[in-house]
Amino acid sequence: MFSGLKIAVVFIVLAAAGGGFFYVKQLQSNLKIAQLNNAKLTQAVETSEKSIALLKEDNIRLNKLSDQLSQDLQKAEQYGDNLRNRLRELDLVQDAIRDSKNLEGRMNGATAKLWRELEAATGGDGSAPLPNWLLDVPRTGDKSSNTDREDNSTDSSSSKTN
Numbered sequence: 001m002f003s004g005l006k007i008a009v010v011f012i013v014l015a016a017a018g019g020g021f022f023y024v025k026q027l028q029s030n031l032k033i034a035q036l037n038n039a040k041l042t043q044a045v046e047t048s049e050k051s052i053a054l055l056k057e058d059n060i061r062l063n064k065l066s067d068q069l070s071q072d073l074q075k076a077e078q079y080g081d082n083l084r085n086r087l088r089e090l091d092l093v094q095d096a097i098r099d100s101k102n103l104e105g106r107m108n109g110a111t112a113k114l115w116r117e118l119e120a121a122t123g124g125d126g127s128a129p130l131p132n133w134l135l136d137v138p139r140t141g142d143k144s145s146n147t148d149r150e151d152n153s154t155d156s157s158s159s160k161t162n
Contacts, residue, residue: 095103120126 092103116126119128
Protein backbone atom coordinates (compact mmCIF):
# COMPACT_ATOMS: atom_id res chain seq x y z
CA MET A 1 0.00 0.00 0.00
CA PHE A 2 2.88 2.22 0.60
CA SER A 3 3.95 1.93 -3.01
CA GLY A 4 0.42 2.85 -4.23
CA LEU A 5 0.59 5.93 -2.05
CA LYS A 6 3.97 6.81 -3.51
CA ILE A 7 2.63 6.45 -7.01
CA ALA A 8 -0.34 8.65 -6.16
CA VAL A 9 1.90 11.33 -4.64
CA VAL A 10 4.24 11.22 -7.65
CA PHE A 11 1.25 11.43 -9.96
CA ILE A 12 -0.13 14.43 -8.05
CA VAL A 13 3.28 16.17 -8.07
CA LEU A 14 3.66 15.54 -11.82
CA ALA A 15 0.12 16.79 -12.46
CA ALA A 16 0.80 19.93 -10.40
CA ALA A 17 4.11 20.51 -12.22
CA GLY A 18 2.44 20.00 -15.61
CA GLY A 19 -0.39 22.36 -14.62
CA GLY A 20 2.16 24.92 -13.38
CA PHE A 21 4.11 24.59 -16.63
CA PHE A 22 1.00 25.23 -18.75
CA TYR A 23 0.03 28.11 -16.42
CA VAL A 24 3.47 29.73 -16.90
CA LYS A 25 3.23 29.24 -20.69
CA GLN A 26 -0.22 30.86 -20.65
CA LEU A 27 1.14 33.80 -18.62
CA GLN A 28 4.03 34.23 -21.09
CA SER A 29 1.58 34.20 -23.99
CA ASN A 30 -0.64 36.77 -22.25
CA LEU A 31 2.44 38.92 -21.54
CA LYS A 32 3.42 38.91 -25.25
CA ILE A 33 -0.15 39.90 -26.23
CA ALA A 34 -0.11 42.67 -23.60
CA GLN A 35 3.25 43.94 -24.92
CA LEU A 36 1.89 44.03 -28.50
CA ASN A 37 -1.26 45.83 -27.34
CA ASN A 38 0.88 48.28 -25.37
CA ALA A 39 2.95 49.01 -28.50
CA LYS A 40 -0.24 49.61 -30.49
CA LEU A 41 -1.61 51.90 -27.79
CA THR A 42 1.66 53.83 -27.65
CA GLN A 43 1.54 54.33 -31.40
CA ALA A 44 -2.14 55.39 -31.19
CA VAL A 45 -1.29 57.93 -28.47
CA GLU A 46 1.56 59.36 -30.59
CA THR A 47 -0.76 59.63 -33.58
CA SER A 48 -3.41 61.32 -31.43
CA GLU A 49 -0.87 63.79 -30.05
CA LYS A 50 0.33 64.62 -33.57
CA SER A 51 -3.27 65.08 -34.69
CA ILE A 52 -3.98 67.38 -31.75
CA ALA A 53 -0.88 69.44 -32.53
CA LEU A 54 -1.92 69.68 -36.18
CA LEU A 55 -5.44 70.73 -35.19
CA LYS A 56 -4.02 73.42 -32.91
CA GLU A 57 -1.86 74.75 -35.76
CA ASP A 58 -4.84 74.72 -38.11
CA ASN A 59 -6.92 76.49 -35.50
CA ILE A 60 -4.31 79.23 -35.15
CA ARG A 61 -4.05 79.58 -38.94
CA LEU A 62 -7.84 79.66 -39.36
CA ASN A 63 -8.17 82.27 -36.61
CA LYS A 64 -5.64 84.47 -38.41
CA LEU A 65 -7.50 84.02 -41.69
CA SER A 66 -10.79 84.80 -39.97
CA ASP A 67 -9.31 87.96 -38.50
CA GLN A 68 -8.02 88.97 -41.94
CA LEU A 69 -11.42 88.29 -43.49
CA SER A 70 -13.06 90.40 -40.80
CA GLN A 71 -10.70 93.25 -41.54
CA ASP A 72 -11.32 92.89 -45.27
CA LEU A 73 -15.08 92.86 -44.64
CA GLN A 74 -14.82 96.04 -42.59
CA LYS A 75 -12.84 97.69 -45.40
CA ALA A 76 -15.41 96.54 -47.97
CA GLU A 77 -18.28 97.83 -45.84
CA GLN A 78 -16.46 101.13 -45.40
CA TYR A 79 -15.92 101.33 -49.15
CA GLY A 80 -19.61 100.58 -49.75
CA ASP A 81 -20.58 103.29 -47.25
CA ASN A 82 -18.28 105.74 -49.06
CA LEU A 83 -19.86 104.84 -52.40
CA ARG A 84 -23.38 105.26 -51.00
CA ASN A 85 -22.45 108.65 -49.53
CA ARG A 86 -20.87 109.70 -52.80
CA LEU A 87 -23.95 108.67 -54.79
CA ARG A 88 -26.14 110.67 -52.41
CA GLU A 89 -23.98 113.73 -53.13
CA LEU A 90 -24.11 113.32 -56.91
CA ASP A 91 -27.09 114.30 -58.96
CA LEU A 92 -26.69 111.87 -61.83
CA VAL A 93 -29.94 112.95 -63.46
CA GLN A 94 -28.71 116.54 -63.74
CA ASP A 95 -25.31 115.34 -64.98
CA ALA A 96 -26.99 113.20 -67.62
CA ILE A 97 -29.12 116.13 -68.75
CA ARG A 98 -26.16 118.51 -68.91
CA ASP A 99 -23.60 116.27 -70.63
CA SER A 100 -24.52 112.63 -71.07
CA LYS A 101 -21.41 111.74 -73.09
CA ASN A 102 -19.09 113.05 -70.37
CA LEU A 103 -21.06 111.21 -67.68
CA GLU A 104 -20.97 108.00 -69.71
CA GLY A 105 -17.21 108.26 -70.17
CA ARG A 106 -16.62 108.90 -66.46
CA MET A 107 -18.92 106.04 -65.45
CA ASN A 108 -17.26 103.65 -67.89
CA GLY A 109 -13.83 104.75 -66.64
CA ALA A 110 -14.91 104.08 -63.05
CA THR A 111 -16.39 100.74 -64.12
CA ALA A 112 -13.10 99.83 -65.83
CA LYS A 113 -11.22 100.72 -62.65
CA LEU A 114 -13.54 98.58 -60.52
CA TRP A 115 -13.25 95.74 -63.03
CA ARG A 116 -9.45 95.82 -62.77
CA GLU A 117 -9.59 96.03 -58.96
CA LEU A 118 -11.97 93.07 -58.86
CA GLU A 119 -9.64 91.04 -61.05
CA ALA A 120 -6.64 91.98 -58.87
CA ALA A 121 -8.56 91.12 -55.68
CA THR A 122 -9.45 87.67 -57.01
CA GLY A 123 -5.92 86.65 -57.91
CA GLY A 124 -5.33 88.31 -61.27
CA ASP A 125 -2.87 91.07 -61.99
CA GLY A 126 -5.49 93.57 -63.16
CA SER A 127 -4.11 93.74 -66.68
CA ALA A 128 -6.57 91.48 -68.50
CA PRO A 129 -8.42 93.11 -71.39
CA LEU A 130 -11.65 94.80 -70.47
CA PRO A 131 -14.93 93.26 -71.64
CA ASN A 132 -16.24 94.34 -75.03
CA TRP A 133 -19.31 96.02 -73.58
CA LEU A 134 -16.97 98.40 -71.74
CA LEU A 135 -14.70 99.10 -74.70
CA ASP A 136 -17.39 100.11 -77.19
CA VAL A 137 -18.05 103.55 -75.76
CA PRO A 138 -19.02 106.52 -77.89
CA ARG A 139 -16.49 109.20 -77.04
CA THR A 140 -16.48 112.93 -77.27
CA GLY A 141 -13.50 115.20 -77.22
CA ASP A 142 -10.14 113.52 -76.85
CA LYS A 143 -9.62 109.77 -77.03
CA SER A 144 -8.93 109.43 -73.31
CA SER A 145 -12.52 109.99 -72.15
CA ASN A 146 -12.88 106.30 -71.25
CA THR A 147 -9.74 106.06 -69.13
CA ASP A 148 -9.55 105.66 -65.43
CA ARG A 149 -9.56 109.16 -64.08
CA GLU A 150 -10.36 110.91 -60.89
CA ASP A 151 -11.93 114.01 -62.51
CA ASN A 152 -15.21 114.54 -60.72
CA SER A 153 -16.24 117.78 -62.34
CA THR A 154 -19.51 117.87 -64.22
CA ASP A 155 -18.87 121.28 -65.69
CA SER A 156 -19.19 120.96 -69.43
CA SER A 157 -19.96 124.61 -70.06
CA SER A 158 -16.48 125.55 -71.26
CA SER A 159 -16.57 126.79 -74.81
CA LYS A 160 -14.03 126.70 -77.59
CA THR A 161 -12.80 129.92 -79.10
CA ASN A 162 -11.41 130.27 -82.58
